[in-house]
Amino acid sequence: MQSFQFYNPTRLIFGRGAVERLPEFLGGIRRVLFLYGGGSIKRNGAYEDVTRVLKQAGVEWVEVSGVEPNPRVGTVRRAAAIAREARVEAVLAVGGGSVLDAAKGVAVAAVGEADIWDVVLGRATPEAALPVYAVLTLAATGSEMNKNSVLTNEATKEKYGWSSELVYPRASFLDPAYTLTVPKDQTVYGIVDMMSHIFEQYFHTVENTPVTDRLAEGLLRAIVEAAPKLVERLDDLALRETILLAGTVALNGTLSMGVQGDWATHNIEHAVSALFDIPHAAGLAILFPHWMRHVYRVRPERWANLATRVFGVDPAGKSVDDLALAAIERLEAFWQGLGAPARLREFGITEADVEAIVEKSLARRGPFGHFMTLDADDVRAIVRAAL
Amino acid sequence: MQSFQFYNPTRLIFGRGAVERLPEFLGGIRRVLFLYGGGSIKRNGAYEDVTRVLKQAGVEWVEVSGVEPNPRVGTVRRAAAIAREARVEAVLAVGGGSVLDAAKGVAVAAVGEADIWDVVLGRATPEAALPVYAVLTLAATGSEMNKNSVLTNEATKEKYGWSSELVYPRASFLDPAYTLTVPKDQTVYGIVDMMSHIFEQYFHTVENTPVTDRLAEGLLRAIVEAAPKLVERLDDLALRETILLAGTVALNGTLSMGVQGDWATHNIEHAVSALFDIPHAAGLAILFPHWMRHVYRVRPERWANLATRVFGVDPAGKSVDDLALAAIERLEAFWQGLGAPARLREFGITEADVEAIVEKSLARRGPFGHFMTLDADDVRAIVRAAL
Numbered sequence: 001m002q003s004f005q006f007y008n009p010t011r012l013i014f015g016r017g018a019v020e021r022l023p024e025f026l027g028g029i030r031r032v033l034f035l036y037g038g039g040s041i042k043r044n045g046a047y048e049d050v051t052r053v054l055k056q057a058g059v060e061w062v063e064v065s066g067v068e069p070n071p072r073v074g075t076v077r078r079a080a081a082i083a084r085e086a087r088v089e090a091v092l093a094v095g096g097g098s099v100l101d102a103a104k105g106v107a108v109a110a111v112g113e114a115d116i117w118d119v120v121l122g123r124a125t126p127e128a129a130l131p132v133y134a135v136l137t138l139a140a141t142g143s144e145m146n147k148n149s150v151l152t153n154e155a156t157k158e159k160y161g162w163s164s165e166l167v168y169p170r171a172s173f174l175d176p177a178y179t180l181t182v183p184k185d186q187t188v189y190g191i192v193d194m195m196s197h198i199f200e201q202y203f204h205t206v207e208n209t210p211v212t213d214r215l216a217e218g219l220l221r222a223i224v225e226a227a228p229k230l231v232e233r234l235d236d237l238a239l240r241e242t243i244l245l246a247g248t249v250a251l252n253g254t255l256s257m258g259v260q261g262d263w264a265t266h267n268i269e270h271a272v273s274a275l276f277d278i279p280h281a282a283g284l285a286i287l288f289p290h291w292m293r294h295v296y297r298v299r300p301e302r303w304a305n306l307a308t309r310v311f312g313v314d315p316a317g318k319s320v321d322d323l324a325l326a327a328i329e330r331l332e333a334f335w336q337g338l339g340a341p342a343r344l345r346e347f348g349i350t351e352a353d354v355e356a357i358v359e360k361s362l363a364r365r366g367p368f369g370h371f372m373t374l375d376a377d378d379v380r381a382i383v384r385a386a387l
Numbered sequence: 388m389q390s391f392q393f394y395n396p397t398r399l400i401f402g403r404g405a406v407e408r409l410p411e412f413l414g415g416i417r418r419v420l421f422l423y424g425g426g427s428i429k430r431n432g433a434y435e436d437v438t439r440v441l442k443q444a445g446v447e448w449v450e451v452s453g454v455e456p457n458p459r460v461g462t463v464r465r466a467a468a469i470a471r472e473a474r475v476e477a478v479l480a481v482g483g484g485s486v487l488d489a490a491k492g493v494a495v496a497a498v499g500e501a502d503i504w505d506v507v508l509g510r511a512t513p514e515a516a517l518p519v520y521a522v523l524t525l526a527a528t529g530s531e532m533n534k535n536s537v538l539t540n541e542a543t544k545e546k547y548g549w550s551s552e553l554v555y556p557r558a559s560f561l562d563p564a565y566t567l568t569v570p571k572d573q574t575v576y577g578i579v580d581m582m583s584h585i586f587e588q589y590f591h592t593v594e595n596t597p598v599t600d601r602l603a604e605g606l607l608r609a610i611v612e613a614a615p616k617l618v619e620r621l622d623d624l625a626l627r628e629t630i631l632l633a634g635t636v637a638l639n640g641t642l643s644m645g646v647q648g649d650w651a652t653h654n655i656e657h658a659v660s661a662l663f664d665i666p667h668a669a670g671l672a673i674l675f676p677h678w679m680r681h682v683y684r685v686r687p688e689r690w691a692n693l694a695t696r697v698f699g700v701d702p703a704g705k706s707v708d709d710l711a712l713a714a715i716e717r718l719e720a721f722w723q724g725l726g727a728p729a730r731l732r733e734f735g736i737t738e739a740d741v742e743a744i745v746e747k748s749l750a751r752r753g754p755f756g757h758f759m760t761l762d763a764d765d766v767r768a769i770v771r772a773a774l
Contacts, residue, residue, distance in 0.1 A: 001628055003402025008395070014645065015390025208625040210609040211632045218605030222597040238595040241388055245598045245644065254641060257632065258401065 001258030002206050008253050010145045011171040014245065018173040019049050019135055023057035025171040026090070029131070033088040033110075034061040035079060035103050037068070037095045044181045046094050046137050062086040067095065070152045070159060070273055070280065071102035073117050080109035080116070083130070090131045097141025100134050104149040104167035107132045120151050120162040129166035137178040139244040140190030140281070142197060142251025144172035152274060159274035160364065161266075174248065176241040184231060188338045189281035191227045194247040195220065196284040201261040203302055203371045209259050216255045217309045222246055224310060224334065231338050264369030265291045268379060271360035278347045285340035289332045290385040295372040300324040344387050357383050388645030389593050395640050397532045398558040401632065405560040406436050406522055410444035412558040413477070416518070420475040420497075421448040422466060422490050424455070424482045431568045433481050433524050449473040454482065457539045457546060457660055457667065458489035460504050467496035467503070470517070477518045484528025487521050491536040491554035494519045507538050507549040516553035524565040526631040527577035527668070529584060529638025531559035539661060546661035547751065548653075561635065563628040571618060575725045576668035578614045581634040582607065583671040588648040590689055590758045596646050603642045604696045609633055611697060611721065618725050651756030652678045655766060658747035665734045672727035676719045677772040682759040687711040731774050744770050
């Protein structure tokens with residue numbers, strides 16, 4: 001293993017009616033910024049529950065809605081200005097990962113001097129933030145229990161992740177009932193997203209990581225068993241519950257213990273969705289198998305383990321390379337079986353766009369990826385294969 | 388799943404030289420109580436490293452040694468009195484789970500009015516505690532990353548667990564090199580202890596827990612693969628590293644998400660070691676298979692999963708009951724293969740002692756256990772089978 005630090009102070013409140021417990025964890029907070037997205041929280045019951053609970057507890061709120069699926073710094077700046085003016089004491093995000101990521105930006109931008117995009121770029125380090133609370137309504141990004149946020153600069157068409165210990169949600173409330181009305185495509189995107197997070201941590205070159213490996217494989221196995229049933233029965237609360245918890249554990253730091261994650265596919269996808277505003281997980285579903293085919297020979301045994309331990313491939317008579325390729329095929333078939341897209345051209349992206357994607361993915365830091373360092377030729381090959 | 392709350396703010400610093408980072412996490416603390424046990428930390432290098440690091444950082448310390456393997460409230464009271472008098476600002480535990488459990492008691496007893504035994508019994512609730520820091524030198528109890536402590540009242544021969552969010556270690560430093568000199572019997576006890584912790588959480592009657600189940604099975608699998616190699620190669624740093632991390636994850640709350648643990652075997656064992664002062668994990672190794680045989684019919688499928696998913700038993704042609712019994716046999720063979728004891732009589736405990744154990748295990752709260760509630764007849768049957 002590599003030396004590591006694990007730290008995650010978020011309080012996770014999970015189960016039916018979780019949001020009723022919100023006031024217990026507010027401490028003396030009397031005024032919050034209530035941040036949400038496009039209005040799905042008015043259909044799934046979360047808006048009604050949260051406003052009722054806040055009222056009962058005597059907590060005032062200021063609402064800001066309209067956070068985009070790829071949340072924009074402009075939106076964060078606008079919400080932060082309202083938060084300052086209204087002198088709120090916390091940011092309460094109600095929605096999916098985009099709303100949570102935006103809330104983390106607002107929490108920092110509302111109290112500091114630095115512009116939030118400078119924080120994203122690492123040009124400024126936040127020294128304080130409002131406490132963040134989250135009511136999650138979509139199983140996907142894991143933002144409810146980590147210090148990460150991804151924001152898009154709509155002016156420069158850039159999309160980058162940033163993180164700060166200051167923005168760990170103080171408490172996150174996860175009621176699987178709120179996810180019952182998530183439509184099929186969003187459900188599938190959430191599943192692809194959480195599996196991608198596990199893959200980004202699982203494919204590494206660090207030696208002696210059996211504990212983290214087995215935990216990752218176990219979590220993948222639980223997802224692989226539940227997901228196909230869920231897309232057939234979107235209103236099954238037990239399956240929603242399983243997928244909701246899986247998304248949180250996938251990116252709460254547990255699966256990074258002692259390893260060095262890769263994150264190259266995320267970087268390429270961020271370039272794609274910064275340029276073309278496609279759903280993040282659509283890009284991941286399309287790109288990940290091609291990244292895998294491009295790099296697996298560095299450590300084919302890790303894909304062989306994926307084949308046998310997660311997808312149940314019988315190893316008899318197969319080489320490690322056979323098993324590795326079988327894992328990638330099984331994954332593609334699995335995601336496409338759920339209904340995920342397989343080609344960039346489904347979003348109108350063509351050969352003419354390849355160089356822009358290559359350039360954008362390398363613009364900030366040059367060659368990237370820890371499992372295998374990708375340069376322009378590597379990215380070009382992966383993106384072309386995914387067209 | 389059951390509704391649950393997960394919260395664990397301990398900062399885990401893991402890897403070679405982890406203790407060098409201690410000063411980073413002390414904040415303004417300038418004076419600590421340095422608590423340890425019987426002196427093994429002077430052989431494994433921890434004492435030398437910790438004192439050097441404290442000196443370099445200009446942090447003063449007061450040493451208290453002599454914490455017992457089953458730590459006693461008398462020792463906690465004595466250390467707390469020294470902590471008060473010396474006006475320390477934190478408790479630094481250096482050692483195994485016993486030292487950590489004692490440190491948690493000292494942290495509470497040094498600042499509150501309540502007697503620590505009243506806290507253990509739940510007659511008093513701590514309202515403050517000194518911050519606890521830990522340098523772990525033994526892979527076993529998981530106390531380095533949880534809010535639990537088990538203390539023994541030597542006067543009344545009682546041994547009970549207690550917990551408080553106030554005693555989560557603020558930071559725990561885990562350097563696998565300190566565990567290289569742990570002798571074989573203590574190494575085996577540590578492995579039995581962490582596996583028992585997983586079992587106490589894994590055997591439950593809650594429906595729909597695939598995420599937690601798969602994580603538990605994955606962790607068990609990692610331990611089952613590493614442990615036999617480790618007892619043959621006690622100086623193998625990679626295996627020490629695996630087992631060290633496994634012990635922490637086994638009881639940091641992750642495997643309790645959404646389930647209701649049992650903890651009956653721990654309760655019986657606490658009665659046994661309160662009366663006879665045998666090593667905690669020796670009692671667990673002896674008692675657990677007999678508890679399993681007594682109760683598995685409530686949910687034999689959980690043992691069948693243990694057989695197939697952890698011990699690799701081929702399910703072909705076997706009933707669920709066959710598989711369940713196979714799992715218990717495999718576990719017994721596994722622990723005995725490592726060198727764990729199998730019978731209470733190896734510690735001089737005989738039929739004449741059975742009633743005292745039964746009485747002690749039921750004394751505090753009557754019938755106990757969540758997987759199956761055990762009354763006096765159940766406990767008697769389990770203890771007799773284990774003689």
